[in-house]
Amino acid sequence: MKTLEISIDKVVEMVLDRVEDADEDTVLEVLSETPAVRREFVTIDPERCxxxxxxxxxxxxxxxTEPDSTNPPEVDHDACVRCRLCAKSCPVDAIKVVSGEARVTKDSIEVKLEEVDVIRRKFVLRKAILRKDRCIACRLCEQICPVEAPNIDKLRIDEDKCIGCKACEHACPVDAIVIERTLTPPEFEREIELDQDMCIGCEVCVEVCPVDAVEMEGDVANISYDRCIRCGECARNCPTGAIKIKEVREEV
Known part of the structure; x- marks a missing residue:
């Protein structure tokens, strides 16, 4: 876990620089009434991607954003629902999930950052083909592959090395590479629990679910766990606390 401290004076200075018509007394008053804030986000290592x-x-x-061989993806943190699927699905562990907590003290804002341990999905390679009739020996596939599976001198891809990430397929300018693979279904470090007795039928959970896993059954919500990705958007937006996120990583 990493802990950072930012002085209150520095925070006030930053706010005054960025917010028009803000004054020091108001900023200090807001900070004094701010509870601890906890948020999860993802980070991407451009060197590993x-x-x-x-x-x-x-x-x-x-x-x-859509990445390529030279530009890693960028994260829209406002759009992200913190489902962790990107980190679970990254074949080279370039994406990390970080849990951050900010707490206001008398003299500073203390920020704690801790990496979340996610269950990685497995890549099952079906076929790796390098088409000799198309290859122009540009060697982009060799340059991008994290495990040195393509061999242009031998015009083949070593399936014993290949991890099925498809980086070479996407990088190839002449579509000479075909990678066929499947990913194992995601496993989850947390579960979503719904207390239907507390549900008031407001349908907020139905509206915010990004994968349509919540439906109304009569006057109460019901979660289809086959579709649910455990992002927790329903729980974070439920006005009555009828839906809760339960961390179960240690039990997996």
Whole structure:
């Protein structure tokens, strides 16, 4: 866990620089009444990212820009629903989930950052083909592959090395590479619990669910766990606390 401290004076200075008509007394009053804030977010290591596009393809809310061999994806943190699927699906562990907590003290804002341990999905390689009739020996596939599976001198891809990330397929300018693979279904570190006795039938959970996993059955909500990605948007928006997020990582 990493802990950072930012002085209150520095925070006030930053707010005054950015917010028109703000005054020091108001900023200090707001800070004094601010409870601890906890938020989860994802970070992407550009040095590890190979531009395979798996995270981009798996994101259910289009919160990631489309990457390529030279530009990693960027995260739209406002659109992100914190489902962790991008991190679970990254074949090279370039995406991390970080839990951050900010707490206001008398003299500073204390920020604690801790990496969340997610259950990674497995890639099952079906076929890796390098088409000899198309290859122009540009060697982009060799440059981008994280495990040195393509061998242009031998015009083949070593399936014993290949992890099925598809980085070479996306990088190839002449479509000479075909990678066929499947991903194992995601496993979850948390569960979503619904107390239907507390549900008031407001349908907010139905509206905010990014994968249509919540439906109304009569006057109460019902969650289809086969579709649910455990992002927690329903729980975060439920006005009565009828839906809760339960961390179960240790039990998995």
């Amino acid at each position: 190979v531009g395979c596009k798996t995270c981009y393809e798996e994101c259910p809310v289009d919160a990631l």
